[in-house]
Amino acid sequence: MSEVLFKVLIIGDPTVGKTSFVQRYVNNSYRRDYKMTIGVDFALKVIKWSDNQNIKLQLWDIAGQERFTSMTRVYYKDAHACIVMFDLTQRTTFQNVVKWKKDLDTKCTLKDGSFVPCLLLANKCDLSNRDVEQGEIEEMCKEHDFVGWTETSVKENLMIEESMRFLIEEMMTKHAVMDAFSDSYGSSVPAGGRINLAANNNALTQQTRCSC
Numbered sequence: 001m002s003e004v005l006f007k008v009l010i011i012g013d014p015t016v017g018k019t020s021f022v023q024r025y026v027n028n029s030y031r032r033d034y035k036m037t038i039g040v041d042f043a044l045k046v047i048k049w050s051d052n053q054n055i056k057l058q059l060w061d062i063a064g065q066e067r068f069t070s071m072t073r074v075y076y077k078d079a080h081a082c083i084v085m086f087d088l089t090q091r092t093t094f095q096n097v098v099k100w101k102k103d104l105d106t107k108c109t110l111k112d113g114s115f116v117p118c119l120l121l122a123n124k125c126d127l128s129n130r131d132v133e134q135g136e137i138e139e140m141c142k143e144h145d146f147v148g149w150t151e152t153s154v155k156e157n158l159m160i161e162e163s164m165r166f167l168i169e170e171m172m173t174k175h176a177v178m179d180a181f182s183d184s185y186g187s188s189v190p191a192g193g194r195i196n197l198a199a200n201n202n203a204l205t206q207q208t209r210c211s212c
């Protein structure tokens with residue numbers, strides 16, 4: 001049985017739902033009350049990816065409050081992938097997506113020098129008072145080089161598992177390509193070969209449209 005460890009960052013403005021996302025994904029739990037993250041929280045999830053492949057996910061839930069952002073360079077170090085999250089009902093959190101993506105891209109790259117694969121999540125799609133249109137999210141995704149986007153509801157458990165599966169496939173592909181000839185990742189390519197990124201992006205976006 002081979003095992004690969006991936007470090008995944010979750011960033012975005014305060015109260016968009018980052019901690020809730022991690023709790024939902026790791027423990028399938030949800031809390032209505034808000035408890036501000038101080039600095040960074042960690043969670044670990046082990047996934048049986050195939051008969052002979054385990055994936056260990058180290059999730060870094062990074063505080064959105066401005067006063068903690070001076071530490072982000074340290075938190076981002078050696079990350080394999082990232083989620084930038086915003087709240088569909090709070091337009092400023094969408095506008096600040098650019099700031100978070102730039103912060104990441106200027107402070108952290110993969111070991112081949114390329115940008116860290118980054119997924120854009122539009123959370124709280126269970127609420128009716130939306131403040132951001134899907135066309136704008138699509139634009140943001142293209143213009144700022146996200147690997148994909150989807151609407152999510154942590155509260156209603158919509159697109160949480162699917163988002164993470166998509167990101168894991170991105171990481172598996174990226175790292176299998178980068179380390180094709182090294183022992184550590186060479187044996188980690190899932191049977192059946194590599195996924196088609198364009199096809200997966202579409203799938204993720206289309207599923208969203210009918211689920212929320």
Ligand SMILES: Nc1nc2c(ncn2[C@@H]2O[C@H](COP(=O)(O)OP(=O)(O)OP(=O)(O)O)[C@@H](O)[C@H]2O)c(=O)[nH]1
Pocket residue numbers: 012013014015016017018019020021031032033034035036037038062063064065123124125126127152153154155156
């Ligand atoms: N309606 C709704 N509320 C949500 C959803 N996800 C999270 N919340 C609520 O939003 C509030 C903030 O969630 P958190 O997960 O603590 O936000 P955060 O992004 O980690 O915030 P910081 O720790 O300040 O960075 C909480 O009251 C959650 O219950 C969602 O999908 N829908």
